[in-house]
Amino acid sequence: MPTDLWSFTLDFYARPGVEQACLELQANGANVCAVLCGVWLGVRGVECTVQRLMEIGQLATPWHDEVVRPLREVRMQWREAARQDASLSALRAQVKALELEAEQQLLSRLETLVQAWSRREKPNVSAWLDGLVDQDAKKSRDALQVLRIAADDTLKP
Numbered sequence: 001m002p003t004d005l006w007s008f009t010l011d012f013y014a015r016p017g018v019e020q021a022c023l024e025l026q027a028n029g030a031n032v033c034a035v036l037c038g039v040w041l042g043v044r045g046v047e048c049t050v051q052r053l054m055e056i057g058q059l060a061t062p063w064h065d066e067v068v069r070p071l072r073e074v075r076m077q078w079r080e081a082a083r084q085d086a087s088l089s090a091l092r093a094q095v096k097a098l099e100l101e102a103e104q105q106l107l108s109r110l111e112t113l114v115q116a117w118s119r120r121e122k123p124n125v126s127a128w129l130d131g132l133v134d135q136d137a138k139k140s141r142d143a144l145q146v147l148r149i150a151a152d153d154t155l156k157p
Contacts, residue, residue: 005111006104008040015150021143030137033068033103034060037110038128039151045119048127052117056132059113063106071099125151 013019013036022032034056042048075095082089125148133144 005037005040005107008043009036009107012036012039012150012154015153017146018150021140021146021150024140024143025133025137028137028140030133030140031060031064033064033106033110034132035129035147037107037114038132039125039147041114041117042125042128043123043151043154045121045123046114046117047120048124048131050131052114053131055113056110059109060106063102063109067102068099068106071095071102075099123151123155 013022022035025035026032037056037060038048046052075092078088078092078095082092129144129147130138138144
């Protein structure tokens with residue numbers, strides 16, 4: 001299992017069902033970068049506390065709302081038109097790259113925030129998911145279960 005958050009995220013996202021689960025959670029309002037950070041913390045056995053959830057939210061929410069989400073919205077708005085316009089398609093690809101860079105920056109900031117949080121317990125992804133996913137996204141029970149199963153699989157030798 002990769003030790004840094006970005007590498008873990010790339011590895012985890014490539015696991016069967018995870019991409020689709022993340023897209024479903026995202027469509028229901030979840031901050032997927034915060035969720036993936038929570039999975040990483042849970043797999044590593046970092047204790048989930050109200051204070052830590054609050055710190056993650058305070059860091060992740062503004063960056064997500066002011067940087068990541070606007071880029072995603074522009075990219076999505078251009079989807080149909082870009083199919084008919086090569087120049088717009090190229091611009092859309094650049095926006096997508098910026099969106100990915102913004103997500104990578106957020107994950108880097110989250111990793112810096114949590115680096116001193118010690119591992120004290122057995123892996124507990126569910127506690128982190130429950131704390132980081134709001135009520136609307138919690139309706140995506142199947143997507144959350146996919147993440148739990150995939151997280152368990154990362155712990156297998």
